[in-house]
Amino acid sequence: MTITAPAAPQTETDASGLPAWFTHDRFGMFIHWGLYALPARHEWVKNHERITDEDYRKYFDHFDPDLFDPTDWARRAREAGMKYAVLTTKHHEGFALWDSQLTDYKATNTRFGRDIVREFVDAFRAEGIRIGFYHSLIDWHHPDFTIDGVHPRRDDSPEEIARLQDGRDMARYREYLHGQVEELLTGYGRIDYLFYDFSYRDNDHEDRWGGKGRDDWGSEELMALTKRLQPGIIVNDRLDIPGDIVTPEQYQPDKPMEVDGVPVPWEACQTFNGSWGYDRDNQDVKSVDLLVRMLVDGVSNNGNMLLNVGPTGRGEFDPVARRSLAGIGEWMHQHARSVYGAGPSSFRAPAGTVYTQRGDRLYLHLFTWPFEHVHLPDLAGKVVYAQLLNDASEVRYREIPPGTRAQNTGLGGQPAGTLTLTLPIVRPDVAVPVVELFLQED
Structure with a gap:
């Protein structure tokens, strides 16, 4: 099924100064995939269950997604009407999906032995889908990333935490973080979007002691590096400094979003069932008609929707994702022109x-x-x-x-x-x- 749509805008930027493709295309695919697909109990399983590096190692040792077929992923995204895709290059667990030269904790060192990012980029680009990367600022595996209230070891005894903290250096971790971003932005051609995740220095959250933000990430320098290596790239708002777009997660804004009274481009990040990574026993699944309503509700408020898929440990989209994507694609086949290139109206819509x-x-x-x-x-x-x-x-x-x-x-x-x-x-x-x-x- 081919999704027909109005021609993409000819101007390079829209009225807000953002690259025009973003507010034209409106609909993208998020893909959360990593070692957490094996326990299949949420992408934060290492955090939620306080798993040590030693106990988490079994997922690295058994990561072998033999059914991984990025051309199938890309085809399903295109047929659903998605115009851009964002892959988790590294989530909070610290596992790199590409052949990073800065760590041994990577897909190419598993039984699978392949550069997943490379195959993702090539397959999605071949379907005409723009390329985005998600990259975690957090890294629970790295030996220099300090223990804090979000870390899996947060509930260890004070003595054990002190032992684990000894010798850790966020300056070294910051250098590692920037180095991996440079690898990603120089090794895969044109990258349209970078979704950083996330900062948490908010003192209102008592459970986030030792939280981290702009100074820990070197956010100003990281943003400058990102923009220098990929001119025109869109960067989100989670570096603890202003970004190009605002990214509400798992909720639908009820009006166009503003920052300090000024309208801003935004993108709602949504899931099929409330989990980003593959979660085998989670059956809290949104219906196709609800997902479509969420998409068009967002467009009516000048927003995009980034809809997530969490592939299984064997590398496939599960039956829920396949059915949902197909259902959305069936609707988009006939209704795409109410989404692509569309935005809010000044007319007042009736209730419902x-x-x-x-x-x-x-x-x-x-x-x-x-x-x-x-x-x-x-x-x-x-x-x-x-x-x-x-x-x-x-x-x-x-x-x-x-x-x-x-x-x-x-x-x-x-x-x-x-x-x-x-x-x-x-x-x-x-x-x-x-x-x-x-x-x-x-």
């Missing part, structure tokens, strides 16, 4: 609906299916044609003069300026029905 708009096309997303009529405020005299987007079937509409009383089967009682659509009784068999409204040109 959201608008997105692209030029003179206004898209009404119906989260609930009404009985026959839907009343659209302030649109009288502004629409020249309406149709259901899934099949381009005409939707009739009328403008009801103000002051008209509703009697028996006659419509009325709507305020001046209301446009009323007449919809079929039977709801279209799609995840979220959309009416495409063609507006009068100015």
Whole structure:
């Protein structure tokens, strides 16, 4: 299935100064994959279960994803309508998915023995999908990363923590962090997006004692390095300094996001089931129609959605991910133009609906299916044609003069300026029905 869409913008940046592809493409794939796919109990399993390096070693020794097929991953992403993809090059466990020259704790030293980042980049680029990297600022494996309230060894005795801390040097770790980023940004061609994760020096969190932030990461220098090595790259907001975009995680903003009263580009990071890494027994799965509603709700508030997949320990997308991606792709096949290149509208949408708009096309997303009529405020005299987007079937509409009383089967009682659509009784068999409204040109 091929997702058709309007042509990408020709300008290099959008009105906010961000590379224009980001607010045009709107929908990306996050991929969390690492040693934590083997225990299959959440990507923070080492932290949650206070696992030592010695006990965690068994996952390194048995990492051998023989069914890993990045071309399959990339095809499923494209068919779902995703335009960019972000892979965890290293998560908090410290395991590198590429052939880093700065550590032995890497995929090429496992039984698998392959550079996963290289294969990801090549496969997704071949499908026309932009490339992003996630890189953890945290590293629970590195011998210079100091113990803190987020570290797996945080509950050891004070004496044991003191022993573990002896000789650790965050300056050496900072050099390692910057060195690995330089490897990633010089070894794989054009990289469009870098998602750093995360800073936690907030003193309001008592359980995050010894937290780390901009000074520990050398964030100003790291941002400068990132921008120098990859001009035009988008960087997120988790270095404890301002980034290019804001990244709300596992919640949906109810309006366009702002920083100090100024609208900012943003991206909601979402999961199928609340876990980023493969979590075998987690069945708290979002439905396809909910995921689609989340996507278009974000676009209506000028945001993107980065939807995560956590591949299994054998390297496959699990059945939940495959079904969900296919379902989203089926909807996107018919409705992509309400997403790509679209954004918020100045018109006020009725309850149970959201608008997105692209030029003179206004898209009404119906989260609930009404009985026959839907009343659209302030649109009288502004629409020249309406149709259901899934099949381009005409939707009739009328403008009801103000002051008209509703009697028996006659419509009325709507305020001046209301446009009323007449919809079929039977709801279209799609995840979220959309009416495409063609507006009068100015």
